[in-house]
Amino acid sequence: xxxxxxxxxxxxxxxxxxxxxxxxxxxxxxxxxxxxxxxxxxxxxxxxxxxxxxxxxxxxxxxxxxxxxxxxxxxxxxxxxxxxxxxxxxxxxxxxxxxxxxxxxxxxxxxxxxxxxxxxxxxxxxxxxxxxxxxxxxxxxxxxxxxxxxxxxxxxxxxxxxxxxxxxxxxxxxxxxxxxxxxxxxxxxxxxxxxxxxxxxxxxxxxxxxxxxxxxxxxxxxxxxxxxxxxxxxxxxxxxxxxxxxxxxxxxxxxxxxxxxxxxxxxxxxxxxxxxxxxxxxxxxxxxxxxxxxxxxxxxxxxxxxxxxxxxxxxxxxxxxxxxxxxxxxxxxxxxxxxxxxxxxxxxxxxxxxxxxxxxxxxxxxxxxxxxxxxxxxxxxxxxxxxxxxxxxxxxxxxxxxxxxxxxxxxxxxxxx
Amino acid sequence: xxxxxxxxxxxxxxxxxxxxxxxxxxxxxxxxxxxxxxxxxxxxxxxxxxxxxxxxxxxxxxxxxxxxxxxxxxxxxxx
Ligand code: SF4
Ligand code: SF4
Numbered sequence: 024x025x026x027x028x029x030x031x032x033x034x035x036x037x038x039x040x041x042x043x044x045x046x047x048x049x050x051x052x053x054x055x056x057x058x059x060x061x062x063x064x065x066x067x068x069x070x071x072x073x074x075x076x077x078x079x080x081x082x083x084x085x086x087x088x089x090x091x092x093x094x095x096x097x098x099x100x101x102x103x104x105x106x107x108x109x110x111x112x113x114x115x116x117x118x119x120x121x122x123x124x125x126x127x128x129x130x131x132x133x134x135x136x137x138x139x140x141x142x143x144x145x146x147x148x149x150x151x152x153x154x155x156x157x158x159x160x161x162x163x164x165x166x167x168x169x170x171x172x173x174x175x176x177x178x179x180x181x182x183x184x185x186x187x188x189x190x191x192x193x194x195x196x197x198x199x200x201x202x203x204x205x206x207x208x209x210x211x212x213x214x215x216x217x218x219x220x221x222x223x224x225x226x227x228x229x230x231x232x233x234x235x236x237x238x239x240x241x242x243x244x245x246x247x248x249x250x251x252x253x254x255x256x257x258x259x260x261x262x263x264x265x266x267x268x269x270x271x272x273x274x275x276x277x278x279x280x281x282x283x284x285x286x287x288x289x290x291x292x293x294x295x296x297x298x299x300x301x302x303x304x305x306x307x308x309x310x311x312x313x314x315x316x317x318x319x320x321x322x323x324x325x326x327x328x329x330x331x332x333x334x335x336x337x338x339x340x341x342x343x344x345x346x347x348x349x350x351x352x353x354x355x356x357x358x359x360x361x362x363x364x365x366x367x368x369x370x371x372x373x374x375x376x377x378x379x380x381x382x383x384x385x386x387x388x389x390x391x392x393x394x395x396x397x398x399x400x401x402x403x404x405x406x407x408x409x410x411x412x413x414x415x416x417x418x419x420x421x422x423x424x425x426x427x428x429x430x431x432x433x434x435x436x437x438x439x440x
Numbered sequence: 441x442x443x444x445x446x447x448x449x450x451x452x453x454x455x456x457x458x459x460x461x462x463x464x465x466x467x468x469x470x471x472x473x474x475x476x477x478x479x480x481x482x483x484x485x486x487x488x489x490x491x492x493x494x495x496x497x498x499x500x501x502x503x504x505x506x507x508x509x510x511x512x513x514x515x516x517x518x519x
Contacts, residue, residue, distance in 0.1 A: 154462060154465060157461070157465060157493070157496070157497065158458050158461050158462070158493075160496040160497075161461060161489060161492045161493040161495075161496045161497075162492070163496070164492040164493075164495045164496035165488060165489070165492040167492075167495065168488075168491055168492055168495055169488065172487075172488055172491060175487070176484055176487065176488055179484035179487060179506070179511070180484050182506075182509055183483075183484060186509070210485060211457040211485065212455075212457040212458065212460055212461075212483060212485040212486045212489050213454075213455065213456060213457050213483050213485065213486070214482065214483045215456075216457065216485075217483070217485070235488070236488075237457065237485050237488075237489065239457060239458060241458070275457075376458050376462050378462065378466060408456055408457050411456055412456045412459070415456075
């Protein structure tokens with residue numbers, strides 16, 4: 024059992040991962056940091072135990088000293104535990120923040136997911152993670168159809184542009200496929216990821232163009248880095264073809280992580296001349312440099328901010344979204360804890376796309392729901408699409424009575440032209 | 441409209457990413473093979489996504505049209 028899983032895991036265990044497994048002293052500091060374990064008390068959710076399960080399975084394979092060591096044969100029970108340990112994780116890296124050695128369970132989870140996916144035991148159907156693969160494949164297929172679709176796509180963007188002109192500014196433009204533009208903005212599916220950005224770029228007088236693609240990269244969630252790179256290549260090729268100076272990613276945590284942490288590694292020299300950034304820090308810089316102006320106190324509803332794991336803990340953008348919120352909202356209340364110690368919403372790691380995971384997500388979001396309730400805020404603002412969907416589901420599930428918004432929604436609504 | 445009957449309609453307007461694809465995939469799996477799904481969307485991004493999804497899953501995009509700013513897609517379940 025688990026032959027392929029073990030083969031691939033062994034193959035992909037690099038030095039840091041080997042080091043993580045060897046150095047963990049089982050101190051338990053990571054235990055209560057994990058929102059899954061905090062809600063379930065299921066040992067397979069303890070971050071160190073997630074690593075231990077893989078380690079035991081590997082040892083069971085290769086050592087004749089099994090009877091003496093803590094090795095374990097890969098039996099049915101173990102398979103199901105490993106499956107839980109790998110899939111019921113949002114890759115938030117909160118555990119690593121609490122670990123005295125910074126051991127990064129999420130890195131092993133990424134390898135473990137990829138290995139499980141290749142095991143081909145039909146686990147895809149059980150965990151529903153086949154859906155993540157399906158979306159990842161569609162993202163790559165887009166590259167093959169985009170030329171045929173381009174004209175139709177641009178026509179549709181023009182219709183959207185007309186609507187935004189009517190409601191906001193008659194001279195606003197949503198350029199697509201514009202050669203020589205400074206910024207290539209890569210949106211998400213949904214007007215909410217296009218319209219606020221278009222308003223802000225317009226107000227700032229930015230020279231921008233919108234991508235024909237979207238920023239999400241679902242292959243990344245299953246640790247399939249070869250396919251993740253294939254999807255990212257579509258964006259790089261577009262940026263090179265248009266000759267832009269910068270690629271800007273939207274309010275999407277995992278996509279921003281691929282852009283800021285992986286593009287350089289994947290594309291080296293090819294990407295060297297192109298700046299990469301997330302929309303939040305860019306908009307914060309517009310405000311700081313006076314390129315945009317907003318109505319101070321435009322929002323007087325009590326408001327709180329959820330740090331998306333991939334933007335905050337894993338990206339270092341803590342103050343930029345706060346500076347934008349403070350500029351427009353008069354009553355900002357912090358979640359406790361916040362910034363690097365913020366609780367994950369429970370929807371990351373691709374779980375939002377897996378319908379079978381809904382109940383698990385709601386359970387794992389318990390800490391988040393309580394944090395929000397304690398603030399008494401009426402609006403919860405964040406800067407990641409997955410977080411927005413999960414927070415919306417938590418709102419319903421826990422009866423929080425809040426509204427969920429994006430940071431750029433707030434800014435766009437308060438712009439002074 | 442061409443010669444097919446719609447078995448099910450899905451309104452993907454206003455959904456967060458990647459829900460238009462997730463819901464379509466779920467809905468199609470509930471339908472009979474050969475059945476036609478009508479999908480409603482308003483956002484250009486979801487148009488490209490849905491067409492790419494049809495291509496990568498082998499489902500057939502029969503028709504697409506725009507009415508009052510709403511896009512309608514007709515997708516036949518192939519497998
Ligand atoms: S990365 Fe997050 S979800 Fe995964 S084990 Fe660590 S704390 Fe838990
Ligand atoms: S905090 Fe670090 S060293 Fe301690 S048990 Fe967890 S992973 Fe191991």
